Amino acid sequence: MSQLLRGGCSCGRNECFITIPLAASDQAEVYFDSSSLNRRTQAAPLTAWLRVPLEWYQSSTVSYFPDETHAAIRRTFVPPEDPHCRRVFCGFCGTPLTHWTESPPEEADYMSITVGSLFSQDQSALEDLGLLPEDADTGAPVISTSTSTSVTPAPSSSRQVASTEPQMFVTRQRGTLGGIPWFEEMIEGSRLGRVGKHRRGVGGNESMHVEWEVTEWHDTTPSIGAETHGAATASPRISTKRKSPQVG
Structure with missing residues (x-):
């Protein structure tokens, strides 16, 4: 065979x-x-x-x-x-x-x-x-991290907002879409795996303009001044920044 x-x-x-x-x-x-x-x-x-x-x-x-x-x-x-x-x-x-x-x-x-x-x-x-x-086979599962953010326009005092309001969703996935799982397992936890990831986007319609920004990074050392209890472990951190919608 x-x-x-x-x-x-x-x-x-x-x-x-x-x-x-x-x-x-x-x-x-x-x-x-x-x-x-x-x-x-x-x-x-x-x-x-x-x-x-x-x-x-x-x-x-x-x-x-x-x-x-x-x-x-x-x-x-x-x-x-x-x-x-x-x-x-x-x-x-x-x-x-x-x-x-x-x-x-x-x-x-x-x-x-x-x-x-x-x-x-x-x-x-x-x-x-x-x-x-x-x-190469570390036995560690592939980590998939995702965040989701929805933005809707502010309701007007003279009318109610319908339930079909447009929404903006931000999703970040790792290790599942088009990648090589065994290669991502190899770099997980290495310096390559801790490289920061940054994404921006703009969307909206005639009455709304939305800008979003998502930053993801991995840090293996605690920040200065942070309290630590026991052994420090590496964990993914996700920071989401959102601007207020501008209603036209």
Whole structure:
């Protein structure tokens, strides 16, 4: 038996298929690279890769117009400072796809595929296949934090406000919409997971103008002057700021 993982570029012209035999899944692994070379070529401080034997990987291209050639769709870049390396990306949407190198020579038998180019359901399957680093499974549940704020216009002294008044709802969720659960578990509690999140919005109708602002952050140290009892624990804090509605 085997597991088929699929992926491709953003525009859909490049497709890839990774067949992982369940009896030999230990030959594949997910690793993270933050080297200076990967930071420049991937334009990201940290890149996740799926490394598999070369014979497990297959790719194909799809042309949308008659003048689109295979060489134009599947582009290869050889870094001048690393001539033993081949990096493949889409020539139309620019999605980074694979990385292959023959330095050291034994690496020539493997292909590294960007985890971000895999389909969402196949990204989640990496955990079920046991391909993640050993310290990735922390056992901590994914925390989902949400706030909801409703704003209604102030009633006029000469008329009653109907029950169908317009409302503005602000919702913030983490770890459930379009993300990779196992990756968010890895960064939960780390410095990346404590980066502040800030959102603003404007809404309303002919008789009301509403501006809302939601700020969410994680703090692992108590504020100066705050009373502490026992061991301090990290907890998410949510601050909501709302401006008064302006009735036209």
